[in-house]
Amino acid sequence: MQNEEKYRLLVENIPDVVWTVDQNGSTTFISPRVENVCEYTPEEIYVAGDRFWLDRTHPGDVEKVKTACESLFKSNKMFDIEYRIKRKDGNWIWIHDRALTTYKNGGVIYADGVFTDITERKRAEEEINLLLTITKSIAEAKDCNAALDIVVRTVCKATGWIYGEAWCPSSEGKYLECRLTWHCSSENLEEFSKKSKEFTFPPGIGMPGRVWSSKKPEWKKDATIDGDFPRADIAKESGLKAAMGIPVIAKDKVIAVLNFFVRRQRNEDEHLIGLVSSVATQLGVAIERRQAEDEKAKLKEQLYHSQKLESIGRLAGGVAHYFNNLLTVIIGYGSLLQMETKLDDVSRGFVQKILKTAETAADITRDLLAFGRKQPSNPQLIELNDILEKAKSLLSEIIREDIKLKAVLTDKDCIVMADSDQIKQVLMNLATNAMDAMPNGGLLTISTDVVELDDAFIKTHGYGEKGMYALISISDTGAGMDAKTKEKIFDPFFTTKEVGKGTGLGLATVYGIVKQHNGYIDIESEPGKGTTFRIFLPLN
Numbered sequence: 215m216q217n218e219e220k221y222r223l224l225v226e227n228i229p230d231v232v233w234t235v236d237q238n239g240s241t242t243f244i245s246p247r248v249e250n251v252c253e254y255t256p257e258e259i260y261v262a263g264d265r266f267w268l269d270r271t272h273p274g275d276v277e278k279v280k281t282a283c284e285s286l287f288k289s290n291k292m293f294d295i296e297y298r299i300k301r302k303d304g305n306w307i308w309i310h311d312r313a314l315t316t317y318k319n320g321g322v323i324y325a326d327g328v329f330t331d332i333t334e335r336k337r338a339e340e341e342i343n344l345l346l347t348i349t350k351s352i353a354e355a356k357d358c359n360a361a362l363d364i365v366v367r368t369v370c371k372a373t374g375w376i377y378g379e380a381w382c383p384s385s386e387g388k389y390l391e392c393r394l395t396w397h398c399s400s401e402n403l404e405e406f407s408k409k410s411k412e413f414t415f416p417p418g419i420g421m422p423g424r425v426w427s428s429k430k431p432e433w434k435k436d437a438t439i440d441g442d443f444p445r446a447d448i449a450k451e452s453g454l455k456a457a458m459g460i461p462v463i464a465k466d467k468v469i470a471v472l473n474f475f476v477r478r479q480r481n482e483d484e485h486l487i488g489l490v491s492s493v494a495t496q497l498g499v500a501i502e503r504r505q506a507e508d509e510k511a512k513l514k515e516q517l518y519h520s521q522k523l524e525s526i527g528r529l530a531g532g533v534a535h536y537f538n539n540l541l542t543v544i545i546g547y548g549s550l551l552q553m554e555t556k557l558d559d560v561s562r563g564f565v566q567k568i569l570k571t572a573e574t575a576a577d578i579t580r581d582l583l584a585f586g587r588k589q590p591s592n593p594q595l596i597e598l599n600d601i602l603e604k605a606k607s608l609l610s611e612i613i614r615e616d617i618k619l620k621a622v623l624t625d626k627d628c629i630v631m632a633d634s635d636q637i638k639q640v641l642m643n644l645a646t647n648a649m650d651a652m653p654n655g656g657l658l659t660i661s662t663d664v665v666e667l668d669d670a671f672i673k674t675h676g677y678g679e680k681g682m683y684a685l686i687s688i689s690d691t692g693a694g695m696d697a698k699t700k701e702k703i704f705d706p707f708f709t710t711k712e713v714g715k716g717t718g719l720g721l722a723t724v725y726g727i728v729k730q731h732n733g734y735i736d737i738e739s740e741p742g743k744g745t746t747f748r749i750f751l752p753l754n
Contacts, residue, residue: 237323239264253302272298308336352500375474381422389414406452422471425459432459433482456480464502598628616655626664628684651692659689683750
């Protein structure tokens with residue numbers, strides 16, 4: 215009797231569930247611990263009969279369980295498997311179940327066993343596998359969009375959420391736009407995806423906007439009855455209910471918001487939020503690393519391009535200086551020959567053509583000297599706004615009627631040490647280039663400002679010395695240019711114009727003059743979006 219009491223206390227207090235079933239599947243004994251694991255009382259299990267466990271076994275595991283049971287009762291082979299069963303609350307749990315046949319009674323075989331709830335262990339294994347799979351896939355993704363697609367797709371398939379999407383900040387950073395979606399096969403979900411892409415969310419609006427602002431996950435048990443869910447109606451039409459939003463953070467900024475949906479109401483699951491947040495963290499780290507690599511490559515390319523222009527500039531300046539001496543001789547002797555009174559009209563015409571061609575060559579040489587920073591310069595303290603006012607008057611006379619000129623000059627002092635004539639030349643060359651880019655008319659904007667070049671600017675742009683600078687911006691609404699053209703735009707003799715319609719030295723001259731003034735110049739342009747040149751000159 216004492217041994218029976220001892221055995222009873224042991225069975226009732228161990229964390230595992232002890233059970234006995236007959237060969238028909240009916241439970242004849244089960245320890246009270248089953249209520250903690252499955253939420254069913256022993257009495258409910260006894261009354262349910264032989265189908266209780268099989269009816270609650272996951273469809274994907276039924277055959278495995280049947281096969282193991284047959285081996286147990288027919289071959290006396292140990293029953294030792296892991297499978298899923300449904301708790302009373304509808305959630306699936308993993309159990310590790312072990313049993314042996316122990317005795318017969320009236321021709322009926324009985325088996326004693328014990329099962330352990332291994333849901334947490336399984337979840338941990340699945341999480342590790344999911345994170346490893348996603349980390350490897352992200353590393354192999356060719357760009358940010360591909361990485362986002364991998365994460366959305368993989369999370370949906372691994373967690374059972376039937377629809378996923380990624381929202382990313384617009385280029386201006388003012389709102390979120392839908393970058394991509396993934397869903398299981400369903401016409402309703404395709405319609406939801408299509409309509410969702412028509413939405414944009416500013417900070418704090420809708421689940422994506424709120425997650426963007428707070429940098430924290432959000433969960434909706436049923437989005438279709440939530441007043442703060444702008445897509446509630448289309449979600450209801452598509453049969454979607456529960457929703458989850460997770461931020462993807464890189465460099466302390468939300469670079470994307472992941473949203474997931476299922477077709478049933480679902481209470482907040484902290485474990486799932488933690489899992490998907492871990493995935494989002496991996497994605498953020500990968501994107502941050504890739505951005506750093508891209509930035510490093512960009513800075514390396516900028517340095518290479520700068521060094522190339524420096525080398526070409528030294529060569530061009532040296533050649534131009536030597537060539538300028540030859541032209542001086544040609545023009546000098548040509549002028550003397552032109553003064554000769556014995557020349558007939560034909561010969562005098564030839565001399566005039568020689569002199570005109572030599573003058574053209576001299577202009578080109580002057581541009582090359584400017585590019586090579588060997589052009590004579592007369593720097594003085596000047597107010598850039600005054601120079602631009604004068605240049606504005608000159609430009610107003612030469613630009614076409616279909617181009618509108620707009621000047622936006624700062625009220626701050628823009629005093630720099632510069633050659634006013636060379637600065638005017640820079641403005642004329644850039645304005646001429648802008649007009650050529652707007653054959654059908656447009657807007658030419660010239661503006662000034664005072665800016666500071668700090669460590670962040672230098673790191674981002676790959677050039678500059680810290681300090682205060684006067685900024686001149688020249689923008690057009692023309693055709694713009696692609697990345698390949700931008701790389702060569704300051705190269706001497708590079709031009710996109712037709713043969714005979716440009717020397718290709720205009721922008722090279724601009725580059726040389728800016729450098730001669732210890733300044734910097736950059737360009738922002740995209741096909742169809744116009745071009746902006748920015749010139750930074752040290753303030754005095």
